[in-house]
Amino acid sequence: MNSPLITLENIDIKARERSILSIPSFELQKGEILGVMGPNGAGKSTLLKTLALLDPPQSGSIKFQGQTVSDSSALVVRRKIAVALQQSLLLDTSVYQNVAVGLKIRNRPKREIKEQVAYWLDVFKISHLAKKHAHHLSGGEAQRVNLARAMILEPEVLFLDEPFSALDFPTKVQLLKDIKQVVEETNTTTVFISHDLMEIKYFTNRLAILIGGEIKQHGPTEEVLAFPNSASATFIGEWNHLLS
Numbered sequence: 001m002n003s004p005l006i007t008l009e010n011i012d013i014k015a016r017e018r019s020i021l022s023i024p025s026f027e028l029q030k031g032e033i034l035g036v037m038g039p040n041g042a043g044k045s046t047l048l049k050t051l052a053l054l055d056p057p058q059s060g061s062i063k064f065q066g067q068t069v070s071d072s073s074a075l076v077v078r079r080k081i082a083v084a085l086q087q088s089l090l091l092d093t094s095v096y097q098n099v100a101v102g103l104k105i106r107n108r109p110k111r112e113i114k115e116q117v118a119y120w121l122d123v124f125k126i127s128h129l130a131k132k133h134a135h136h137l138s139g140g141e142a143q144r145v146n147l148a149r150a151m152i153l154e155p156e157v158l159f160l161d162e163p164f165s166a167l168d169f170p171t172k173v174q175l176l177k178d179i180k181q182v183v184e185e186t187n188t189t190t191v192f193i194s195h196d197l198m199e200i201k202y203f204t205n206r207l208a209i210l211i212g213g214e215i216k217q218h219g220p221t222e223e224v225l226a227f228p229n230s231a232s233a234t235f236i237g238e239w240n241h242l243l244s
């Protein structure tokens with residue numbers, strides 16, 4: 001059954017007169033794990049920023065659960081969204097404080113914050129790092145803190161922009177397994193940008209191919225990869241060729 005969480009209509013984003021994202025219509029369904037794949041400069045990060053309401057669109061409309069997002073409602077909706085980027089951008093303090101910050105801003109009681117931070121540190125297997133300074137972590141550890149910091153907000157939608165690109169292979173595989181389990185257990189709608197077919201195949205159940213600012217194909221991940229249409233065939237074909 002269709003239950004659109006975020007709907008885009010007639011989105012057109014230009015930078016220096018050049019169109020960088022053009023989406024006539026798009027729906028992110030509740031509960032799906034959507035992969036977004038495409039070449040460098042295709043507009044993937046721009047699409048993520050648009051869906052996550054980080055950049056108001058210059059034209060068109062965005063709906064969240066069927067309601068048009070206005071300037072005044074954007075703040076409320078944004079509280080239902082969490083974003084994790086490739087660079088974890090952790091604060092200059094302990095791991096504990098980094099994970100606690102979102103709940104502190106929301107003025108949650110101290111005891112609840114303590115319980116929640118302990119819970120999410122445990123989920124992401126970083127309890128032993130609680131007192132460590134965030135700037136002294138390995139890349140994989142920092143990304144775990146970054147994900148714990150996002151998930152503690154219990155977001156309706158989690159946006160991940162190439163979060164594992166800078167990690168070595170074993171670190172990436174372990175983290176992929178863990179985040180997949182967390183997202184599935186919490187039933188969190190997720191948008192996952194990646195340029196890695198292995199990550200996309202393992203983690204996502206829907207896939208959008210973005211090329212030149214346009215969604216060329218969108219459907220179940222296995223279907224899109226097995227039957228690329230003529231527009232996305234060049235891009236997916238290169239991957240299939242590489243892996244065959």
Ligand SMILES: Nc1ncnc2c1ncn2[C@@H]1O[C@H](COP(=O)(O)OP(=O)(O)O)[C@@H](O)[C@H]1O
Binds near residue numbers: 015042046047
């Ligand atoms: N603020 C900006 N000003 C000018 N050009 C931009 C800006 N942001 C993105 N672009 C351009 O828009 C295109 C899409 O960028 P981006 O969404 O970052 O692509 P991707 O994440 O797929 O690599 C690129 O050609 C990029 O150079």
Ligand SMILES: [Mg+2]
Binds near residue numbers: 044046
């Ligand atoms: Mg990008």
